[in-house]
Amino acid sequence: MSGSLRRKAAIVGIGATEFSANSGRSERRLAVEAVLAALDDAGLRADDVNGIVNSDYDDTNQLDVINALGLRNIRAYATIPHGGGSPCGTVAQAAMMVASGVCSCVVAYRSLNERSGHRYGSSDAVPTFPWVYGLHAPYGLIVPGEWTAVHARRRMIEFGETREQWAAVPVTFRAHANRNPQAMQYRKPLTREEYLNAPMLAEPLCRYDYCLETDGAVAYVVTSAERARALKSVPAYIHAAVQGTAFPVWYQTNWYRENFTTGTEVVATAGHLWKESGLTPRDIDVAQIYDHFAPLVLTSLEDFGFCAKGEAGAFIGDGRIGLGGELPLNTAGGLLSEGYIHGWNLILEGVRQIRGTSTAQVEDVEFSLVTSCWGAPTSAVIFSR
């Protein structure tokens, strides 16, 4: 298939700092720690790196990583836009840089002190809001939880969905985090009753519907499939990595388009993904679905074609998304319970499922899916063993 990236590149190294509420060090420092850990995991050195990729929301300039690590061989660099929509897009970018022959070894990183530093869930007392934000911020619709509540309410209206159904997402992901010593919520179980009795923040959402706020960094290393076979780690081949969008689309504030309960940008991305991979949802053994907010996991499952529109509430019941279920999701705990590295930690868990090293390992994984956020120009990747 001409132009396809299928299995031309692989993730051969993954690295992360601890995930905490207060890292005590700079985002720059966290970024380089994660990059070094990923290189070490791959058995590669700083001099091997000749490409670098990050996300537009990252405050650590690539130049700082180059200077801190003494990267002297960089010949291609890219920054992928759209925040939570970008993570799997960085994998697509790195794979293209390698498949084109321009680079032989690309590192990608995401670093943030999102709890001790700038918190995405609170607003500074900025006097004015630009662009479409000016059309809703003055009314008190300011942060992602408030925006998402408006979308989640429509799921209740259109599908008769209930918080009892949504509970499966945070409770299952928490159970997965309880097996993962790296997870922020490792020692904190969550019951359905706690979820259902939690006070509303932006009704109909409670705190357990929200992703965590985390200080930490992750990084990964991509090289060619051929070179990957000579390295010490088990390669996670990039079977398909795609970006996609639709029109019109805004950042999580998509209330001006046809409806609230379909992400046309996600449907488009899913179309590219299934076509590029030659697979269908039934081929996926384990998935990390971007979980900035629990109800959006349901919408994403529908938009990626795992079930019909409006049926995710029933689909996620009966243990289907837990370990041992038909489609285990977010096996490290996800953004809801492992940590919020803006979706990038999902990529690492997708790789671990191929390697067989997850703390909630699914048996005999052939295809491992990772998605980026619903509600913005987005991306997705399927790893194969």
Added chain:
Amino acid sequence: MTQPMPQFPRPLPQIDRDHAEWWAGLRRQELLVQECLRCRKQLFPPEPLCPHCHSPEMGWRRSSGIGKVYSWVIVRRPSHPWFADKVPYAVVVVEMQEGFRVVGSIDCPIEKLRDGLPVEAGFEDVDERVTLLRFRVAV
């Protein structure tokens, strides 16, 4: 003894050139929707040209101001200091009779909010520059 409350200004829009006429309409107590003068498609939020036929000739049509609640949030924990003493408050997305949707506040007890609640646009001047939408329940 009461401490003086810190003063935080209300969040307000930065009115850019593509949105200026819409905000000018609210100031005149008119809810406007952008309309392409060539293909007659209506647009909200405003765009610099028509995304359907790429005509730069864009005009404005006045909405009836009548609509129905399409969705809403009840904010119970404020995210911005100006709203700290306003919680709980509702923000509604209203689908106007003409088919476009806008965000606004609403004069309605939060427990009475429901899908399809008929509303009409009201206008609230907040400073010498900005007028905001404040819906009321239609009778």
